[in-house]
Structures are given as C-alpha cells and as structure tokens.
Amino acid sequence: MIVIGLGTVWILDGLEVTVVGNIAGRLSEPGSGLPITSAQVTGTAAALYVAGACSGALFWGRLTDLFGRKKLFMVTLAVYLGATALTAVSFETWWFFLFRFLTGFGIGGEYAAINSAIDELIPSQYRGRVDLIINGSFWLGAIGGSLLSIVALDTDLFPADVGWRLTFALGVVLGLVILLVRRHVPESPRWLLIHGREEDAERVVSAVEREVEEETGRALPPPAREITIHQRRSVGFGEIARTVFATYRKRSVLGFSLFIGQAFLYNAITFGFGAILTTFFDVPSGSTGYYFAVIAAGNFLGPLLLGRLFDTVGRRVMISSTYLLSGLLLFGTAWLFDRGSLTATTMTACWCVVLFFASAGASSAYLTVSEIFPMETRAMSIAFFYAIGTAAGGISGPLIFADLTSTGEVADTVVAFQIGAALMCAAGLVAAFLAVRAERRSLEDIAPPLTTKGAGAGSGAGVGSGT
Template identity: 25%
Template sequence: MVLERLEALPVGRFHYKLLLVTGLGWLFDSMDTGLIAFILPVLAKEWGLAPGQMGLIGSIGLIGMALGAVISGTVADRIGRKKVFTITVLLYSIASAFCALSWNYQSLLVFRFLVGFGLGGELPVAATLVSEYAPSRVRGRFIVLLESFWGLGWIAAACIAYFFIPVYGWRMAFLIGALPALYVCLIRLHMPESVRYLLTRGRVDEARQIVLSLEKQLHVPSALFTGETEPVPVVAKASFRELWKKPFMSRTIMLWLVWFGINFSYYGIFMWLPSLVFQQGFTVVKTFEYVLIMTLAQLPGYYCAAWLVDKIGRKYTLSAFLLFSGVASYFFGHASTAATLMMWGSVMSFFNLGAWGVLYTYTPEQYPTAIRALGSGWAAGFGRFGGMAAPMMVGALLARSFGFASVFYMFALVFAAVAVIVLSLGVESKQKDLESLSDELVKAK
C-alpha cells in the first residue's frame, strides 16, 4: 500500500530538504511580521502616528492573515498543498515590496493587509504538508523544527532593524522583506504534492510515482506496485460543517480558543515589544539590541519543545509552555531594570515560541486528511482575530494611561486560561500515524 510504504520510509535527505524548503518560507514570513514591529516606533516618529494608528497597522495584517488562513486552507484541500503554498509566498513577497513604496498611512494599511493575506495562507498549508510526509515517529519533532524557522525569521528581522533601519531607513527593511519572491522558484523544483492529498482526490498513480521516487532517493529496496486497487482512506467530507460534528466539535472548540489566546498574547506582546521597551526610556538602537537578545531565546525554546513533544506528548508540553509563558509575562510587567527586562523577556520568548511549535504540530493531527488543511486553516484563521484585537487593545490601554505592568498582567491571564483549556479539552496524539488518527475519528462518529 502507498501509505504504508510512505510511512515506512527512513528519515533522510528528502525529509530534511522538505523541512528546509517549507522552513525558509516560514522564516521569510516571520521576518516580514517582525519587521513591522521594529519599523513601528520609527514610523510613528516620522509620520506622527497616535498609539491607536500604530495598533491598526499591526492589526490590519492580522485581518489579512485570518482571511488568508481560512481561504487557503479550504482551497488547499481542493487544488493541493503545493500550489497554494507557492501562490501565497509570491503574494506576500510582492505586497511587501509595495509596502516600501507606501506614500501615506492609508496606502501602508492596504499593502499590509495583502502581506497578511499571503502570510496567513502559507503557514497552515506548510504545516499540513510537512505533517503529511513526516513519519509518525518524528512528526512532532519535524513540525516544531519547522516552526523554529519563525524564530530565525525574527532574529533576521531584529538584525535588519539593528543594522539597516538606523542607516538606510524603514523602506529598505520592507524591500529586504520582498526577497521571498525569488524563493518561489525553488518551491516548484524541490517540493512534491502531498501523497495523502493525491490519494483522497483519486490520483493514485501520481501518489505511487512519488513514493517510488522517494524510495529510490532514500536507497530503499522497492518493488513495483501490483495491479491491485489502492484502498482510498475513509475520510470526512471537506466541508465546514464537518468541523462542528462529532467527534470534531470538541477539538474544534479547543483549537479555536487556544489559537485565539496564543495569537492574542503573541501579537499583543511582540508587535508592541520594541515600542514598549522604547517607552521605558531606552534609545532606538538600545531598544533593538535588547529585543534582539530576547528574540535569540526563541530558538532554545523551539528545540526544547521539539524534544519534549515526542517524549511527554503534545498536550502536556503545550499546556506547560503556555503556563510558563504566563508566569514570565507577569514578571516581565514588573521589570524595573534593563537586566530584569531582558531576563524575563527572554524567558517569555523561550516558552511562548516553544508553545507555537507544539500547536502547529498538534492542530493538523486533530483532523483526517480530507479536512486537515480546512480544519487547520479555520483554527489559525479564527486565532488571527485574537491577533487583530491585541495590538489595538494595547494601543487603547496605553492611550488611556494604563501602565506597562497592566498590559502584561492581561497577557499573563490569557496564557493561563488557554493552558487550562488544553488540559481539559485536549486529546493526546503523539506518535500515532495520521491514518490511525483518522480511523479513530471516523469510528468516534
């Protein structure tokens, strides 16, 4: 059988190349998202923006991300993961270049919306594609490693902000963010379509050819497929209504709430982090330096989560990382010196981004193949509403003279709440192949 042979493949060059190709897309996504956070304090000074206007610049991209995630997830279950991944990478690259040409506040809002649409569409589709190729024994680790490219992207954004913005200005930063357009060519050459997707669409011969090719690449002794009919996996219909039927309903509720909470906290914190640190009395250059140090802490957070996710499981790793993110947020709000600011900011980055990695692993595993991208896209899309609300809420709180500490008390409470939701509603899925998970879900109906 095609899927048995796909699952039996040893982890090799193909899997790491797929991780690298999709990971680079993730890196550029993150870099672009990070750049706007570093550009905001400079742009606010140059254009005389109020806190509410700064919040809207952060939120408008997230509105685009919400729509992009929902639409792209739906389309990816119909026309394929690879095509949608390519289109979305190209869209956000071109839109980022147009951001550099923005002539006023309104034009920047339009271009940031388009950037967000491309970003939101690419992320859940990439995670779905990698999860459908990685063997179950290493799937959790691979998805968390994929998400770790987000941390590399933020480091790249921080470096661009530190070295380029003070010298060349914010427009150059946006132009650098447009580089992924060149990367689209690599996608076509090195990324196959999902075998599981092809089987659900009845394209069995294409799926077999991909598996045969992979066996050859990985030096696995293989025989030609027999003329027997390939059983097509029994999966749910690709419709939004399926997400709200048993057994998917409780999983959908859990995922939507967790995605909302983690987006709310992440974008509320990190979109405003350079500006909030700057408001504590540090210079622009010092601000970028401190945020760069905090950002570096994301990488060990990812790698720790990558190790734990296949050891103690998705559910407990995710809830623990969310809870410790809340603790770090609380103490970050209390920071009164540069040393404590950087220490608690680094701890917050460590656990927050580790939680993101686990969530991207966990989400596709909650749905069968036919609605995997759809379910992942809707969860991510709903989560973006939290990301939209948070930057504007932070701006409103600051405009009404609420202090630095109050903002982070709010984020601490949100992290704690979503940690409880995962513990109470989450279902463990570590080291189960996707077909077993799909069968369990179908039987549960």
C-alpha cells in the same frame, strides 16, 4: 528539501512582523516619508496585517484542500512577495495599511498550505519536533529583522525615508530564493491518493522509498496495515463543518483555546515590545532591535530544545505545561514591572524566559490542529482555527496593547501583561484535559479520513494502498 522549501517561509513572517515593530518609532518621525504615528504602526497596521492573515487563511485554506498543497503554497508565496514589494514603496498611510493587509493575506494562506503539507510528509515519530522547529523558525526571521532594523535605521548609512524601505525589499529577495527551492517539493501523496490521483501518489512515494533504500542500503519493510478509501474530488463545506464541530467537538475547543491564548500574547508583544522600550525605558528607536534580537533568540531556543519532548514525553504534558509555565512567568514579570524593579535589560531577560516556553506552546498549537482532524479537512481546519483564534487574540491584542501602552502609565501596561498571562494559563488548563495523545501515531490513526471505507477503519499504523 521539505524543511528548507516549506519551513523557511516562517523566517519571512518573523522578519515582516519584527521589522514593523522595530521601525514604528522611525516611521512616526519627521522625514520618514509617511505621515503616520507609532500607535498606527503598532496598532492599526498590525491589526490589519493580522486581519489579512485571518481572511487569507480561510480563503486559501479551502482552496488548499480542493486543489492541493503544492499549487497553493506557490501561489500564496507569490501574493506575499508582491504585497511586500509594494509596501516598500508606500507614499501615503492608506497605501501602507492596504499592503500590510495584503501581505498578511498571503502569509495566512501559507499557514494552511504549509502546515498541512509538512505533517503529511514528515514521519510520525519525528512529526512533533520537526513541526515545532519549523514553526519556531519564525524567530530566526525575528532575529534577522531586529538586527536588520538596526542597520536600516542608522541615518549615517541610509536616509530616514529609505532605510525602512530596504528592510521590506530584503524580504522580497529572500522570498524569491525560497520560491526557487519550493518548486522541487512534492505534492502530498495523501492528498493525491484521496483525490483520485493514485498514480501520481505512487510515483512520489516510490521515489522517496527508493532514495531511502539507496542511502541506508536496506530494503524497507512493507506497511503494517492498510486502509481502503473511496476517492472523492472534493468534500462539501457542510460535511467539513459537521466533522469539526460535531464529531470532534472537544478537539475544536482545544484548538480555539490554544490559538486565542498564543495569538493575543504574541501579536501584542511582537508588535508592541519596541514601544514599551521607548516609552518606559527611554531606549532610542534605533536601538530596540538589540533587545528584540535577544527575546527572539529565546523564542527559537524553546521549540528547538523542547521539541523532542513533544514526541517522547507526549503532547498533553508538554502542551499544557508550556502554556501554564509561560502564563505564570508572565504574571511574575507584570508584578516586577508594576513595582518598578525592572530595567530595559532585566525586562528583556524576563520576556526571554517567558517566551522560551510560550514559543514551544504556540508552535504546538499549529501542530495540534494540523494532526487531530481528518485528511480532507486538514488545511481548512488549520485555516479556521488560526483565523478565529487569531482574530480574537491577534487583532484585539495589538489594538488593546497599543492603547494601554500609549498612555505611558505603568498600571495600564501591567493590565495588558496580565490579560496575556491569564489567556495562556486558561489554554494550558484546557490542554491538560483535552489534548490528544498524537505522539508517534499515524495521522490516519489519530483521525481516520472521511473517505475511509468501513466503520473503524483507519485504526492502523498508516495507509498502505487505497482504491
């Protein structure tokens, strides 16, 4: 229920981003119904979507820590649905830009609310693999978006000004289904306990324990330890800032590095891959979806197959190695592209290998910032690092990438590849030194709640009872 209700929203995000990248060529053609260029779709509109996600993450992230995970992951999905529906009826460029921004605004809130809820509801020994697979499910949406764009852009089936609108409409339908499932996902008992709702927290935990005992036929052991907390309705922004930037300074550097590297790489390539195929390999705009579906599959297989190792081999080794490997492989791809050794097929194959490792690394960025900071700051920390890192890499990435690829010069595109590769390698080196050994550890063990009573509390395996 948790995986379907919360994790499937990344499928929608992947659908959104991929559809826009693949329909860029069609939107810029006469008869699309919008007076817009391909560069505006992959550059301006993409940057506005990311800017909306960044601002939405900060806005909704603070509210998630104040009012709970469940309320916010319902509200943010509703915002996404409304904005996507209005994108489908775009009639002018400014309208399309506005509702791409608002769609991102809703998705940004999802990042904070969903990742904090997932980590607080999933057992510690499985937290890494589950978090990676859920964040990696973005690429299932990307596969769907790629294949959907092939059908939607077929003018034998739909007029040029109708097909691309149907792709956004399908996103609304899928979102409504997720909304129905999500109503049954419980609030985080950790959040309930700390905010003075211990009876509600006990009710949620007791229901889970009862169901597990009925399924296994065995009584659960008592908690190994317990911690005592002082319940507080809210934690001030100043205290959050001091905690993140003073108490956990090295962890903040780690979070920034991971997010900036993956944000530049993914937002640039996701929005711009279709333009590369049409510009340098003369792939028809209606066929780019086939190629993107292949690299999207590679992206999903990365977290799916490597996720278990983040819980067994460990966070530090896996985070640093996935970032470094993807960066080095991208440097190799740039070299082959510069030599003229690649075709549309072999370019896609290279990217598939690069993104197999990069996707696991990118998903681990969300895992990292959602588990290495105290409970009271969790959603805001996710929002902050996502917003700042993505603003640095995710807004500049599409703009720089669109500008470089639009020249039609191979050397300019090679530079874009090399920037992404360098940032991924740099983040990998930072992780090699600063990554936290969080595998199979309780969240309270990794970062004691700010409301914990007594020095050194929180070193136990979990929360037993609280006051």
